[in-house]
Amino acid sequence: MYLSSMPYVHSDSVNIHFRTGTVRGPTVLLAHGFLMDESMFDPIRTILAHNDINVIAWDARGHGRTGYGREPRFDYWDLAEDGLRVLDAVGVERAVVGGMSQGGYAALRMALLAPERVAGLALLDTEAGACTRADETYYEEFFGEWCGAGELVPLAEKLAPQLIGGDRPDIWRWWITRWLTHDRATIHPAARCLIDRDSVLDRLGEITAPALVLRGEHDHSSTAEKCAQLATGLPGARGVRTVAGAGHGCALTHPEQVAAALIELVTACTPDLAAPVAVAGI
Template structure:
């Protein structure tokens, strides 16, 4: 399995087989890079190189010397993955917390982000009400009580859609991991800063997509995200999907990514004309 060293952390990532444009995807909380396998499989007939990576504290990526980090650190991790595969630019995106990292990558290194794929995500910080709800949930998750009922309640909310077989698959994975190990990543999630005021700095084409029944990245939050990004059009909605539409409805997500790659590829040929040179 390939890894890249970033700020004392060995970041695990996996590349696709395509030799064309790179799409770098970051997963949601309590998941890992394998959540994009259905999308990767659907795009395997194209030349797109789908690369996905494990965030700190998830999958095969640990915390390194210090468990304290934020989404700006994850953005740097994503850039190191691009370095490792020799990609000067990429379509960068992610689901939920993966989108938080993708937005910050576009702010840190705009020249390397040819387009943004923002799936069931937002740009704001937690409200105090959300902080309290998260704190109560993670106190329970990282505690010593029965985990199975908690995981069974979480799966339909975190993943959504009408796919109980997918819920069961992820529940099984959660139950085999050290439940307390997620706590530093939870602190990152709860304490994240807002980048709403900086969205206007991002000029890359942007896809803002959400599941119809996503109660976390609500229609209002998604509309605010799209409105702030100069390169975004209207929010695209996946009917019947929830927060994890990339897992439950990969066909729609793969089609949207394919369209976005085409947009970013054609746009790279435009600056000379636009500049009047």
């Protein structure tokens, strides 16, 4: 039987919520996209568990069950440290590390901070660059509306097809419902992290682990050009893998294809991976 545990680990001044399974195989650590939480990987978790691969996913600061701690200002290097603390909590020395969109920003920084702990890198609908000025303007306006007092429903209904894509209105509606039940203003510090992120394009050559770069065919955020730049800069990447018919959230809408790519990556990295050890309280 596949079971899961949902504990917390302290990182800096923040209690980071994460979830792990009891599969005694190689580990994949996954970080979710903006306005999502660790549950976005549930379908992938189930598929990988049937292939004896353990999935750990955590809620980024300001998302899901993770708050901000004493200091609400943070960056993706802090999130990378959070991911490393999650690995510590479950007793995993090396793992395949990855993420979708902002989760990929954290995964790249984990590989730069602690390359000895990253056996492979799974980059899903993400990039390595900073926001352009046009991006900053768009985000400033968008989050001004999102965190404001106006009607949220039309904004959420417009966002879901863009953020998730894949012609899956059932999935769009599910996340819209989640967004409408949360305190909309609390996302502001996480939005600042997104807008103010630094570029790591000039450091990609330092990351030598095998790397999967995957994007949805219709992803208008992590474009084909941005992903090609990412794959070209990573010595361990072999081009860009494209999921037909998917958008920015292919991990949500096309979990079978994404899981298959992850299994291939884990298989390639298996000699460098081990099952997590038992840790008291988990």
